[in-house]
Amino acid sequence: MSHPARAIANPSAEPASAPYGAARAAVMSPQGFDAAMREISSWPGYAPTPLLSLDGLAKNLGIGGLHYKDERGRFGLGSFKALGGAYAVANVLRDKVMRARGLSGVTSSELLSGVYRDVVGAATVTCATDGNHGRSVAWGAQLFGCRCVIYVHETVSQGRRDAIARYGAQVLEVKGNYDDAVRHAATTAAAEGWTVVSDTSYPGYRDIPLDVMHGYGVMAGEIEHQLQGAPAPTHVIVQAGVGAMAAAICASFWMHWRQDRPRFVVVEPGLADCIYRSVEQGQRVTVHGSLETVMAGLACGEVSELAWEILQGGVNACVAVDDAYALDAMRRLARPLAGDPPVVAGETGGAGLAALLAAMDHTDIRRTLALDANSRVMIMGSEGDTDPVIYREIVGADAAGVLG
Numbered sequence: 287m288s289h290p291a292r293a294i295a296n297p298s299a300e301p302a303s304a305p306y307g308a309a310r311a312a313v314m315s316p317q318g319f320d321a322a323m324r325e326i327s328s329w330p331g332y333a334p335t336p337l338l339s340l341d342g343l344a345k346n347l348g349i350g351g352l353h354y355k356d357e358r359g360r361f362g363l364g365s366f367k368a369l370g371g372a373y374a375v376a377n378v379l380r381d382k383v384m385r386a387r388g389l390s391g392v393t394s395s396e397l398l399s400g401v402y403r404d405v406v407g408a409a410t411v412t413c414a415t416d417g418n419h420g421r422s423v424a425w426g427a428q429l430f431g432c433r434c435v436i437y438v439h440e441t442v443s444q445g446r447r448d449a450i451a452r453y454g455a456q457v458l459e460v461k462g463n464y465d466d467a468v469r470h471a472a473t474t475a476a477a478e479g480w481t482v483v484s485d486t487s488y489p490g491y492r493d494i495p496l497d498v499m500h501g502y503g504v505m506a507g508e509i510e511h512q513l514q515g516a517p518a519p520t521h522v523i524v525q526a527g528v529g530a531m532a533a534a535i536c537a538s539f540w541m542h543w544r545q546d547r548p549r550f551v552v553v554e555p556g557l558a559d560c561i562y563r564s565v566e567q568g569q570r571v572t573v574h575g576s577l578e579t580v581m582a583g584l585a586c587g588e589v590s591e592l593a594w595e596i597l598q599g600g601v602n603a604c605v606a607v608d609d610a611y612a613l614d615a616m617r618r619l620a621r622p623l624a625g626d627p628p629v630v631a632g633e634t635g636g637a638g639l640a641a642l643l644a645a646m647d648h649t650d651i652r653r654t655l656a657l658d659a660n661s662r663v664m665i666m667g668s669e670g671d672t673d674p675v676i677y678r679e680i681v682g683a684d685a686a687g688v689l690g
């Protein structure tokens with residue numbers, strides 16, 4: 287059965303031949319990606335996440351191939367977000383130690399060893415979250431030894447709040463939506479002398495969200511390595527909240543594959559389609575209202591300033607989908623077609639497949655995305671069952687049951 291969905295081609299998309307260029311490299315740079323990869327791959331527990339091939343599903347969808355980057359196992363946190371917030375926390379603390387001690391460099395292993403406990407222990411990091419970013423910041427704070435206060439809006443599930451608190455953070459509720467929580471975190475931090483480790487940037491606040499984005503680039507770097515020797519995907523579909531993950535992947539693939547880079551498609555929930563609307567109007571647009579969606583990680587009304595600087599010309603098309611497609615995607619990934627592995631994808635994690643399912647039902651979307659039988663599509667499994675209770679309710683089995 288068909289559900290509401292729509293797509294738009296980006297009239298400001300750069301042609302395939304356009305170089306990544308100096309202006310964009312001044313935002314997200316190869317050096318930034320390399321530094322994040324060096325640092326994060328040195329942390330205890332680092333391992334590249336799997337890149338799965340879902341050939342049975344690809345055939346069923348009428349496309350040539352389908353890759354799924356499965357972030358469920360990332361550092362035991364359940365989502366790709368482990369890469370960004372924790373990396374930014376490490377850099378904030380490194381910076382504080384260097385300033386306090388007049389040093390020109392501090393390594394992660396020095397931070398982890400506790401030799402700078404006095405400086406690090408006096409710091410507090412904070413942020414607003416719909417779940418996964420806060421979990422990453424809390425984990426980073428615990429790993430490197432500082433205090434952490436995380437703000438959640440009203441609709442963040444208890445399971446996601448508990449998961450953050452398990453890393454020793456104080457979790458506090460703010461009335462309103464995600465954007466209200468972002469503003470509250472910023473005001474409180476200014477009053478208390480805390481550091482905001484946000485995944486979204488706004489005028490005058492760029493360095494920390496840039497670290498977050500460079501951290502996400504690890505995922506893209508792994509994919510580029512995993513596909514070495516194979517042709518580039520023709521399409522990549524990335525789910526977006528504030529667009530930080532989308533921008534990181536777009537920038538990294540652009541630098542890596544240049545004119546052969548995949549067509550870049552952003553997928554968002556119908557009521558939280560801030561990138562879709564920004565692309566439509568050629569400028570950053572804020573979406574107001576409840577932003578209600580089952581795809582909790584995507585319930586954002588404003589695209590990050592930094593992300594927009596990459597996405598404005600880097601996105602080829604946007605898709606906005608009804609929640610029904612997200613639920614369908616989770617269930618299809620959990621009960622694979624013959625030959626495909628079972629996949630545990632949370633409500634936000636299956637959004638790339640949600641866009642493909644919408645494209646199957648709506649020929650205009652398929653046309654806008656330029657999908658056909660030769661398309662080799664990459665989708666980002668950005669999270670696993672980050673709230674296992676909700677996952678079981680939707681899929682009818684828990685992760686062990688699906689994978690077993």
Ligand SMILES: Cc1ncc(COP(=O)(O)O)c(C=O)c1O
Binds near residue numbers: 418527
């Ligand atoms: C699992 C998951 N996927 C995707 C996103 C979207 O990332 P961004 O806000 O950087 O667009 C989020 C954001 O919280 C998320 O939790």
